[in-house]
Amino acid sequence: MILTNAQIVLSNEVIKGSLTVNNGMIDSIDHGNVTLPGAIDCQDGYITPGMVELHTDNMEKHFTPRPGVAWPAVSAFKVHDAQMISSGITTVFDAISIGDVIQGSERLNNLTRMVDALNESRERKLTRADHLLHLRCEVSHKDTLEMFNTLLERTSAQLVSVMDHSPGQRQFASLEKYREYYQGKYKLSDSEMKAFVERQTHTSQLYSDQYRKEICHTCNRLSIPLASHDDATQAHVDESHSFNMVIAEFPTTAEAAVAAHKKGMGVMMGAPNVVRGGSHSGNIAAHTLASEGVLDILSSDYYPASLLDAAFKIAQLASNQYSLAKAIALVSQKPADAVGLKDRGRIQSGYKADLVWSALEDDHVHIEHVWKNGNRAF
CATH class of the missing domain: 3.20.20.140 (Metal-dependent hydrolases)
Known part of the structure; x- marks a missing residue:
């Protein structure tokens, strides 16, 4: 699974980029977007740890x-x-x-x-x-x-x-x-x-x-x-x-x-x-x-x-x-x-792919999707 066009919240900073998941684990985090087939466009939303x-x-x-x-x-x-x-x-x-x-x-x-x-x-x-x-x-x-x-x-x-x-x-x-x-x-x-x-x-x-x-x-x-x-x-x-x-x-x-x-x-x-x-x-x-x-x-x-x-x-x-x-x-x-x-608890290579995609809607955070061990759970 590849998530792209996302604001990825790391332990010490927020980067605009892409994230790759393999076998339920976070594989890589990269600056910039990708156009690979099947990549999920997060529409500039936030990707945070579960x-x-x-x-x-x-x-x-x-x-x-x-x-x-x-x-x-x-x-x-x-x-x-x-x-x-x-x-x-x-x-x-x-x-x-x-x-x-x-x-x-x-x-x-x-x-x-x-x-x-x-x-x-x-x-x-x-x-x-x-x-x-x-x-x-x-x-x-x-x-x-x-x-x-x-x-x-x-x-x-x-x-x-x-x-x-x-x-x-x-x-x-x-x-x-x-x-x-x-x-x-x-x-x-x-x-x-x-x-x-x-x-x-x-x-x-x-x-x-x-x-x-x-x-x-x-x-x-x-x-x-x-x-x-x-x-x-x-x-x-x-x-x-x-x-x-x-x-x-x-x-x-x-x-x-x-x-x-x-x-x-x-x-x-x-x-x-x-x-x-x-x-x-x-x-x-x-x-x-x-x-x-x-x-x-x-x-x-x-x-x-x-x-x-x-x-x-x-x-x-x-x-x-x-x-x-x-x-x-x-x-x-x-x-x-x-x-x-x-x-778990952070977006870092080798950690569980427990992830939340959300977007700010006025003063409320709207959750789009949630993944547990790389599998969509919501």
């Missing part, structure tokens, strides 16, 4: 499209996969939650269904993107450690993140924001919300420190990459670094983001944060971290189509240090490198 998504809980909504409705698992997974590939995401770390703030939630009920569907879909070669497992561990839940150990006995994980969503700290340092979010989400009365806050505070005090230590110890022993979540202070970052965490997911303050970046942790922020112009929880905005040069990775989180849009928006910001090449690396090269994927 994106690498480290943290998305997009799968959950397809397993329970309405409250009380459990959709057939493999069918739900295939719809999720199609949504990811159509967004230009060719490698997906599906974030599956162990533990939740609500007992008996649909998230907990779907836990094994989602893991089994992921594994079955991969084994049956039903997926268009590569899907890997990211276990999100809510350490304030009493059953998290047991469920984590049980899952690791039946499947392998490629990334683990450790989080505590109890009130008054990290993502929800503002109790007002905490009440607004959970009372709205679960339709709790004032008295129910008061009891909810007390219960979550208590379980965090009982379990969080112990579970965080044990889960991190297990991951270090098994060489599974670790990510912190919602670090807010220097002390949080110091603790995360002491556990050998390589990614700082969604730090809530500039202090934490700068500290994590200095320690070599990949600072991850949400692409929806970029597209919307700020955090829905009232925490630090991703574009603010970009202006300080400490933004390393973007994640689509809950909205897959936001990822490529966010990268282009970062490149268009007036007050930052990110060229288009550096901004695209936030969704491709940087996340791949952070978790040790050395065969």
Whole structure:
């Protein structure tokens, strides 16, 4: 396959030229256009690496499209996969939650269904993107450690993140924001919300420190990459670094983001944060971290189509240090490198031909085609 008349986004620059693919791998990148028969004219559009998504809980909504409705698992997974590939995401770390703030939630009920569907879909070669497992561990839940150990006995994980969503700290340092979010989400009365806050505070005090230590110890022993979540202070970052965490997911303050970046942790922020112009929880905005040069990775989180849009928006910001090449690396090269994927995430000879052809349409990025291992997937 030959792609020509394209703006090819490399690791450090954008060139106008052509790209050749052989046997699913990028063969050569050349300046200038070609007129060979069969070459695909990209009409001056952008060719970027297939994106690498480290943290998305997009799968959950397809397993329970309405409250009380459990959709057939493999069918739900295939719809999720199609949504990811159509967004230009060719490698997906599906974030599956162990533990939740609500007992008996649909998230907990779907836990094994989602893991089994992921594994079955991969084994049956039903997926268009590569899907890997990211276990999100809510350490304030009493059953998290047991469920984590049980899952690791039946499947392998490629990334683990450790989080505590109890009130008054990290993502929800503002109790007002905490009440607004959970009372709205679960339709709790004032008295129910008061009891909810007390219960979550208590379980965090009982379990969080112990579970965080044990889960991190297990991951270090098994060489599974670790990510912190919602670090807010220097002390949080110091603790995360002491556990050998390589990614700082969604730090809530500039202090934490700068500290994590200095320690070599990949600072991850949400692409929806970029597209919307700020955090829905009232925490630090991703574009603010970009202006300080400490933004390393973007994640689509809950909205897959936001990822490529966010990268282009970062490149268009007036007050930052990110060229288009550096901004695209936030969704491709940087996340791949952070978790040790050395065969993808950049347009370079010898790398996987995971590619996205897109064009700017006003303030939106329109995806024309996506290739996985040199085969058209969208």
